[in-house]
Amino acid sequence: MPTIEQADADYQKWSHRLRPARFALLGGEPLLNPTILQHIKMARQHWDSDLMLVTNGFFLHRFPELPKVLVETNCRLEVSQHGTHDDYVKRFREIKHLVWRWREQFPGVRIKIRQSHRGWMRQYKVANGKPMPFNSRPNAAFKVCMQKICTQLYEGKLWKCPALAYFAKLEFKLRLQDLPQWQLFRDYQACSESATDEELRTFIETESIPQCGLCPSKRTAFSHPNPLQRSALQ
Numbered sequence: 001m002p003t004i005e006q007a008d009a010d011y012q013k014w015s016h017r018l019r020p021a022r023f024a025l026l027g028g029e030p031l032l033n034p035t036i037l038q039h040i041k042m043a044r045q046h047w048d049s050d051l052m053l054v055t056n057g058f059f060l061h062r063f064p065e066l067p068k069v070l071v072e073t074n075c076r077l078e079v080s081q082h083g084t085h086d087d088y089v090k091r092f093r094e095i096k097h098l099v100w101r102w103r104e105q106f107p108g109v110r111i112k113i114r115q116s117h118r119g120w121m122r123q124y125k126v127a128n129g130k131p132m133p134f135n136s137r138p139n140a141a142f143k144v145c146m147q148k149i150c151t152q153l154y155e156g157k158l159w160k161c162p163a164l165a166y167f168a169k170l171e172f173k174l175r176l177q178d179l180p181q182w183q184l185f186r187d188y189q190a191c192s193e194s195a196t197d198e199e200l201r202t203f204i205e206t207e208s209i210p211q212c213g214l215c216p217s218k219r220t221a222f223s224h225p226n227p228l229q230r231s232a233l234q
C-alpha cells in the first residue's frame, strides 16, 4: 500500500476523471499498514464510490477504532476467508467472534465475511517449480477471467488487472526473468496520467488484450492446503 501522501497524489490524478462504482482498499494485507485508518478517510475524500476495505482479518484486533471509522466513512469491511484447513478455521473463528461483537457494538457498521477461497482459480501452470503461462485464445481467457473487473490503481497508473499490475513483483520474487514465455506480460503498458480522454476511454472499454492469452481459458479451482503456512508453488 502506498504512503498517505502517495495515495493522495494518485487519487488526485484520477478521481476527477473516473467514477468507479466500487473502490476497494486491498493489500497485500491492508491491516499491516499502521496508517490504514487514514487511508480509509483519504479514499473517502476522493471517491464517492461504494468503498470497501478487504482484509484477511488477522489484525483486526490491532484497530479498535476501525468500526467507528468504517461507519463515519460509509466504508464496508470485507473479511476474506482463505481456506478450510482445521488450524486455519480455528483461528478464523476468533476473527468471526470479533466481527460479531463489532456488529453488536457499532450500529450501522457493515461487515461481510466472504468465502473467497470458493472462487479461487488457478492463474498459471507450474513447471520445475516456476509459474508458466497458458497458451489461450485471449477472448476465451478474458471470458472466464475473474480479474477482468479489478482495474488496479498502482504506482499512479491504471492497470487492467492484478495479474498485470503485480507481475513485476512476482517476476522478481520468483526469478522469472529468464523465461521468455512471460514476455507479453513484461511488455504491458499501464494507462498513465498523461493519457488523453480518448485513450482512457479505450483503456476502460477494451475487453481482451494479447496478454490475456497467457491466462487460463478454463476455470480450474485452486485451494490453499493451509493458509497459515507459506508454501511452495503448486
Ligand code: SF4
Binding pocket: 141, 142, 145, 146, 147, 148, 160, 161, 162, 163, 164, 208, 209, 211, 212, 213, 214, 215
Ligand atoms: S491479462 Fe486478461 S485474462 Fe489475464 S488476468 Fe488480466 S484481464 Fe484477466
